[in-house]
Amino acid sequence: MLRLVLAVAEKKVIKFHGLEVDNVTILYSQKTRSKPEKTIEEFDAAKDPQTCETVNVQVVSEFVTITFYKNEKANSIIKRELIPTYKVEHIWVKDMPA
Numbered sequence: 001m002l003r004l005v006l007a008v009a010e011k012k013v014i015k016f017h018g019l020e021v022d023n024v025t026i027l028y029s030q031k032t033r034s035k036p037e038k039t040i041e042e043f044d045a046a047k048d049p050q051t052c053e054t055v056n057v058q059v060v061s062e063f064v065t066i067t068f069y070k071n072e073k074a075n076s077i078i079k080r081e082l083i084p085t086y087k088v089e090h091i092w093v094k095d096m097p098a
Contacts, residue, residue, distance in 0.1 A: 013072075014045045015056040022046075022094040024057045026064060028087045040089065052078050057091075064088055 016024050026043040043066065045055045054069040064083040070076040 012052055013054040015054060016093045017058050018056065020096060022096050023092075024055075024094070025092040026057070026083065027089040027091075028064075028083050029089060030087070043083070050078065059085065059091075062086075064091070 014021055014023055023044065023046040025045070028041055028043070029038045030041045031038050045057065045066075048055065050068050052068040052070060054072040056067045056069065056072075058065045058067075062085050064085060066081040066083070068078040068080070070078050
């Protein structure tokens with residue numbers, strides 16, 4: 001129980017290409033087989049429910065890569081998500097206040 005309370009109290013670190021930022025929001029199109037029309041999905045790093053220490057977003061080649069770290073220094077990855085760049089509508093990066 002104590003471990004859960006500590007995890008909630010700590011703010012996760014959000015990075016864009018390895019540099020700490022306040023938030024990253026991505027709008028991307030999604031199409032399912034059951035619905036032929038496109039829908040717009042949103043990934044908001046600050047609001048994402050995944051419990052992790054660090055979220056790092058990078059644009060690498062043909063994908064936007066979202067990596068969730070349990071412990072970034074130990075390179076302990078919880079999961080990695082890929083969004084093809086042709087589906088990305090917009091990426092907002094909110095810098096840290098000066």
